Amino acid sequence: MYNPYSLENKTVLITGASSGIGRATAMECSKLGAKCVITGRNAERLNETFSLLSGDGHSQILADLTIEKDIETLGEQSPVLDGFVCNAGITTTKPINYIKQSDMDSLFSVNTFAPVILTKTLLKKKKLSKDSSVVFTSSIASETQAPGNSIYAMTKSAVATFSRFCALEFASRPIRFNSVHPGMVNTEMTDNLIFSKEELEADKQRYPLKRYAEPKEIAWAIIYLLSDASAFVTGTALKIDGGVTL
Amino acid sequence: MDINEFIEKFAEIFEDTDRAEFQADTKFKELDEWSSIMALNVIAMVDDEYDVLLKGDDIRGSETITQLFEIVKSRK
Ligand SMILES: NC(=O)c1ccc[n+]([C@@H]2O[C@H](COP(=O)([O-])OP(=O)(O)OC[C@H]3O[C@@H](n4cnc5c(N)ncnc54)[C@H](OP(=O)(O)O)[C@@H]3O)[C@@H](O)[C@H]2O)c1
Numbered sequence: 001m002y003n004p005y006s007l008e009n010k011t012v013l014i015t016g017a018s019s020g021i022g023r024a025t026a027m028e029c030s031k032l033g034a035k036c037v038i039t040g041r042n043a044e045r046l047n048e049t050f051s052l053l054s055g056d057g058h059s060q061i062l063a064d065l066t067i068e069k070d071i072e073t074l075g076e077q078s079p080v081l082d083g084f085v086c087n088a089g090i091t092t093t094k095p096i097n098y099i100k101q102s103d104m105d106s107l108f109s110v111n112t113f114a115p116v117i118l119t120k121t122l123l124k125k126k127k128l129s130k131d132s133s134v135v136f137t138s139s140i141a142s143e144t145q146a147p148g149n150s151i152y153a154m155t156k157s158a159v160a161t162f163s164r165f166c167a168l169e170f171a172s173r174p175i176r177f178n179s180v181h182p183g184m185v186n187t188e189m190t191d192n193l194i195f196s197k198e199e200l201e202a203d204k205q206r207y208p209l210k211r212y213a214e215p216k217e218i219a220w221a222i223i224y225l226l227s228d229a230s231a232f233v234t235g236t237a238l239k240i241d242g243g244v245t246l
Numbered sequence: 247m248d249i250n251e252f253i254e255k256f257a258e259i260f261e262d263t264d265r266a267e268f269q270a271d272t273k274f275k276e277l278d279e280w281s282s283i284m285a286l287n288v289i290a291m292v293d294d295e296y297d298v299l300l301k302g303d304d305i306r307g308s309e310t311i312t313q314l315f316e317i318v319k320s321r322k
Contacts, residue, residue: 095283097259098290148286194289196302199282 004229008033012226013081015065015118016088018045020187021137023052024215025085025222030054032223037078039063040088065114066106075121080129083226084122086115086159087137093148093194104151111155116162128175135225136163137218138179140241160237167235176234178225183241184212208243247296247322252315255295259287270312292318 012029016022018040026036030053038053039061040046050060061077063070065088089111092103115136122128141149142157159179166177184190184203190212195203204211221240224230239245249270257268263279274280289300298321300314308314 093286093289095286095290097287098294147283194286194299194301196306198306199302 005223005227006033007083007223007227010082010226011035011037011079012083012085013037013039013078013122014085014087015039015114016137017049017060018042020189021182021185021215021218022085022087023049025087025219027052027054028216028219028223029083029085029226030058032227034083034226037061037081039074041065065118066109068117071114071118071121074118075125075127078122078125078127081122081127082129082132084119084128084132084134085137085222085226086118086134087222088114089137089155089189091149091152091189091193094151095148096150099151107151107155108158111152112158112162115159119162119166123170123175130173130175133176133178133226133230134163134166135222136160136177136179137222138163138181138237140181140183140239140245142181142237144245163237164235171234174234176225176230178230178233178235179237180218180221180225181237181239181241182213182218183207183239183244185215185218186212187215206244207241208246211242213240213242247315247319249312249315252318253311255291256288256311256314259284259291268311270315271310273309274311274314275309288314296322298322 007029012034014022014026017026017038026038026049030036035057037059038049041064043062046060061074063074094103136159138160139156141153142160163177163179218240221238253268257265260279263277285305292298292300296318298318304317
């Protein structure tokens with residue numbers, strides 16, 4: 001069957017696969033024929049994702065991306081890849097008067113530094129094949145302002161910036177690099193925010209599509225960027241935000 | 247935990263509201279200076295000073311400073 005979005009014969013590494021967007025991405029990739037290498041910290045939740053994958057030939061690797069040795073081991077154990085979804089992330093809500101160095105250390109460590117070091121490690125170990133595609137999960141936070149979101153937003157704009165530099169430096173291989181920028185998505189990250197249910201409901205009403213995204217809807221955008229359908233797309237930032245930034 | 251100390255720390259978050267306006271039975275959401283950003287500051291202050299994670303629903307569910315204090319105390 002003709003399908004330029006197919007991931008048949010592609011091996012894809014997905015970080016943050018034990019939950020939310022990462023889990024949905026792994027599940028959808030497997031349905032489109034990819035062999036998935038999934039990673040996360042929580043063994044039980046990662047294994048649950050593993051059991052939800054379609055087809056066979058998948059593998060799972062536990063790694064804490066704040067530990068440099070774990071990143072090294074992940075790069076070592078990873079097979080040669082056609083796709084890499086750099087998605088693990090954390091958030092916090094801190095108004096500026098209460099920002100602490102430790103908040104920045106933990107958010108930048110997972111959201112920015114780990115993506116940079118893991119990407120470098122995969123490249124140096126020649127685990128990203130010719131014609132492979134890398135997708136970073138950034139956020140519309142990289143260009144919008146919400147009170148309390150400054151640290152998270154800085155980490156997300158930094159990773160999107162890094163993506164553009166990668167796109168330029170590896171275009172000759174070619175390896176493509178793009179970022180996806182979701183608006184709010186119904187995942188644990190959103191459930192755990194400090195905002196009240198009423199505040200979240202009111203926030204949804206700001207979206208022209210009047211709801212938050214389902215994780216799958218972000219996965220489908222990631223899949224487009226992984227697939228041959230996006231062969232001429234590199235260095236771009238793709239918004240999936242129900243129109244909220246209009 | 248001491249209510250007066252809590253009121254003191256609560257009052258410090260505000261810039262323009264007179265200190266005398268902050269009493270145990272003050273309905274803080276009725277203060278002119280109250281806003282959703284102030285709510286975030288209260289949550290962050292409680293996290294810093296008392297190591298308790300309040301949520302927006304706790305703020306929503308409290309009217310007076312005492313009510314908020316009781317929530318923080320119950321989670322200590
Ligand atoms: N939800 C939203 O509204 C939204 C919007 C825009 C962008 N995003 C971005 O989308 C990505 C996925 O978010 P989500 O909503 O799916 O969040 P989630 O459900 O909370 O999942 C976060 C994932 O990141 C992993 N992770 C966190 N810290 C890690 C660490 N130190 N080492 C390894 N893995 C770690 C978690 O693994 P363990 O649980 O195994 O530790 C988990 O799999 C994040 O980058 C987030 O910033 C989310």
